[in-house]
Amino acid sequence: MNPVTPLAKAVATNPLKSSQPLGAALAFLGIEGAMPLFHGSQGCTSFALVLLVRHFKETVPLQTTAMDEVATVLGGADHLEEAILTLKTRTGPSLIGICTTALVETRGEDFSGDLALIRGRHAETLGETELVLAQTPDFAGAMEEGWAKAVCATIAQVVPEAESRVAALNRINILPGQHHTVADVEFLRESALAFGLEPVILPDIAGSLDGTVPARWIPTSYGGTPVAAIRGMGRALHTIALAEHVRGAAALLEARTGVPFTVLDTLTGLKAADRYVALLASLSGKPVPAALRRRRSQLEDALLDGHFHIGGLRVAIAAEPDLLYGLASFFAGLGATVALAVTTTGDSPILARVPAETVVVGDLGDLEARASGCDLLVTHSHGRQASERLGIPLMRVGFPIFDRLGSPHRLSIGHEGTRDLIFEVANLVQANRREPTPQSLNPFRDRGESHDGLAQIAAR
């Protein structure tokens, strides 16, 4: 157990968070033919859209109810209705994922009541198109919470309740977390298929955001979980939830359909990857395929080669709770010390298990203020300013990564992903190694004080 310190200050300097509706929109983008719709003023959508595009370098369908001053005063139901009808006629989505913003939530309206009325009034026009409401005000939570709310809302509104259970023996549900990349999701699918299991992954961002070039212009998301597959999630043998923040979604699915679930809080690291593979083996009743066994052996070798570079590092991480937990466990597992962990919320139960000296709820200003003496900063691209000023190398993780290419294709889970992650860290450390100088080794320099390069020794 470590104490989680909320910092009492009025100003957030260099925010760590991206907003809740953005997390929800990202989740909806993992559903085939979906169109996320922000219920708020157009700036809310524009900012989120630009950030998503900067990260994925892909077309991102995202729309707004374009609340203006009059609607802000009188209520936004008309705007919501018009937006849904416009989207239906212009793009014909299979699902419209409505994400509320702080503006409409502050005003406070009966959104689900409004949606029921809209559906009733336009049943014929809307046809099969699902309307899913995720209430995601910007003034609460961050991306993980938004993602979780969208997944829960989709389950609650699309998966029918079932009284008795008819399970298909090879069907499983997989609920990834917000921090899983396109490559991570591909790994989840392929590893399940390797055991002969047929996974329904909700959401599956690997379709629309994996950087493929379709032969025509498509205005909605493409690829992703088909709505029909979501409707059938109740027929699965088991649900695997891959982050603490989707535990609620797995539990909701169980409550509606009786599908039992397992939560694996991280898949990074030898033991964590073993647990996942073993779970697939036991669900399928099949032996672990040779390819996966070979990957495990490669990871063993990477641990042997990499620990020289990673053991003893002092690392400062800023990330949302589940990603933070996974990364901190990875670093601790290789003998590094997580000297500082900064996160977005104090509410997640996983924070109590983060192996770090200090966990604070804060922003990148807090990271910068407390990370001097560390060997590595680990956070998203916004950490580049702190990295420049402190002269500490930055490893980019999570969202947004807008100043490096290929982050959606970075695999960091399973045996193979852990292996790659070890190489990435070790290479970053080697590239930034400072050669010893007569001055840095002079035994009389800085007696009794810590200084660059000797911080670890001084701290002991």
Next chain:
Amino acid sequence: MLKDKIADVFNEPGCEKNQAKGAKERKKGCTKPLTPGAAAGGCAFDGAKIVLQPITDVAHLIHAPLACEGNSWDNRGAGSSGSDLWRRSFTTDLTELDVVMGQGERKLYRAVREIARTYAPPAIFVYSTCVTALIGDDIEAVCAKASETCGLPVIPVNAPGFVGSKNLGNKLAGEALLDHVIGTVEPDDVGPTDINILGEFNLAGEFWAVRPLFERLGIRIRACIPGDARYREVAAAHTARATMMECSTALINLARKMEERWGIPFFEGSFYGISDTSDALRQTARLLVGRGAPSDLLDRTEALIAEEEARAWARLEAFRPRLQGKRVLLNTGGVKSWSVVAALMEIGVEIVGTSVKKSTAEDKERIKQLLKDENHMFESMAPRDLYAKLASHEADIMLSGGRTQFIALKAKMPWLDINQERHVAYAGYDGMVELVRRIDLALSNPIWADLRDPAPWDAEGRLTAAGAAPRAEPGRDPAADPTFLAHHRRKFAGAGADDMAEC
């Protein structure tokens, strides 16, 4: 009152479009009601921040729940030659509890104090947003009080997102400068060749390619608003002798009111394109001489222009054989839609279309004259139509902003960013050469040929003719090629076409 301010901004006598309207329409301004579900673009807050944030030594504090700042900070690359304070992000990050308990104003006040203590900036700009306007936080009162207790200017920027478009926000930011900043500092070095530049954002450090031209002529930039500006420069902008306005849609209200209040004449110009850069220098010199600068400034300006133009054209000439007859589709707004056109046409590039969505009547007239055909102008084009135009090779390249890049890229067509997210400076004489060089680079990249060649198999993965029949290298006996042999042996062994998928 914000309402009066908005009405005032809409009723802009400096805007010709506006003057052509009746009294009633004029008050409504140009913002059309947005279609929910089919709207794009930023809000008024976005616009205000865009205009003010490049003032580099100021702390910009966003009074809002997280998204307004958290999703948008560090998304524009304005260059700073000094402080990096503008790049740091400050927000009150209002939580549910703050909103419910009505803690907004108190939190804002504390936030201002924390920033003042930690960073001691020359000023703090405080932005209101949708939620803080909705819950009725009086940012003006908080700013006035904080200004007093902290002993530095704390400037309210009242432009919540829901009041309108990005463009309205640009103008409201100009009003904030007029109300609280410009005219508050009296410099002791006022000279006869001091100028202001308005609506230059110094994106990708672009203004640094232009500033030396003025300096060579002995013209001092009193304030460039906002690009690479310091607070005290902006506060002393009222002492300049002339103003060049670069983006009239953003800051015409500021230019006009500065003329009204302080008698500073202004003209509209651009640094995109060779003749435009020359015109900007020429007009600046003319205005300054008209207001008492030594008249040899005009001759020196002409000499500099002649020298720089000759050099630029000589450098561009090298691209003529490579770019002759290439077809460009421009999908951008404002001045770029015509100022870039002239130089491109000069070296033989054909313009197959240009958007005029944000162009003024004057801009459109210029485009008409340049292209000699109105059919090439379009108000705005749906992504699907742009895609179709590119996919059918009606153009060879699209120049646009980042938002539309994937329309071109997914059609496997070259694209060049000429908007705010880019990292390359295109302003001034050197900038134009750079732009043409980049167009050439984009067009001549070997990837296009590779991309447009289909894979040697079809949608089902079956080898197509291109893949199935390996071509013999000249001078080599195909029968001696082991892969060729294996392939043919199998073929002759009676295997069907389906089996060939395994090859």
